[in-house]
Amino acid sequence: MSNLTIKIEAQGNITIMKLIGSADMTETQEFDASIDKVLALGCEHIIVDMKSLFFACSMALGSLVKLRKKCYQDKVKLGLLDIQPSLHKVLRTTQLDNLFSIYDTIEDAVKGQEQEETSNE
């Protein structure tokens, strides 16, 4: 049985990638494949919903870093949403919390990314 379920849904020009369960060592390939699938959709915003993600190993963090790099190259806006406290601590420890835009709600993510875009213009 898979420890990680990944649901991909589109809301307008936003693609939400919802991670459910545990992104452990047995799931990294599936996670990477889903990231490629999301990027292939050619969307403008990607939001990774982590509300129901309870565990992530460093390989999964590496996949998120790869996603960020590809988004930057393709000028796609990326945000992480609603991270569990235990995973937030992991991001703080690795200082990846400084690398990603992290939001509490989808509305905040969209608003925050629009503001980032305006300030970059």
Place this chain on the structure above:
Amino acid sequence: MATNFFAEIQIPSDYQQAKKVEDDILHAAMHFDYPDQDIFAIRLCLEEALTNAIRHGNGMDDNKKVDIRYYVDSKRVEIDIIDQGNGFKLEDVPDPREMDNIDQPNGRGILLMKSYLNVIEYNKKGNGIHMVKYKDKAVE
């Protein structure tokens, strides 16, 4: 009621096999009512150490094995993991917090283990790790 759990196991370089051992160790810790944050820490460090052994140590080679020894009681979880690779030097691992290394695939796991374990030691060759997590004791 068991007062401790101890095992010495050899597995192939396979994540699914490693996962089974990880589950056994976590169940043993749960048996002694380790708090959730300890269970998370033990799981995280096991994932990192086993991944390092299988991926970086043994290079995913099916012919190479990983030896795991664990001891769990009401006060501590102690784990030794040895791979059949050439080992590594800790000082050669880049600091993943540096911007120049942020895209590098290695280093983050070691940083996490150092941050979540009470004791972490490597053998001289660099192919073996000794880890201890004490129950409900913060990492200094």
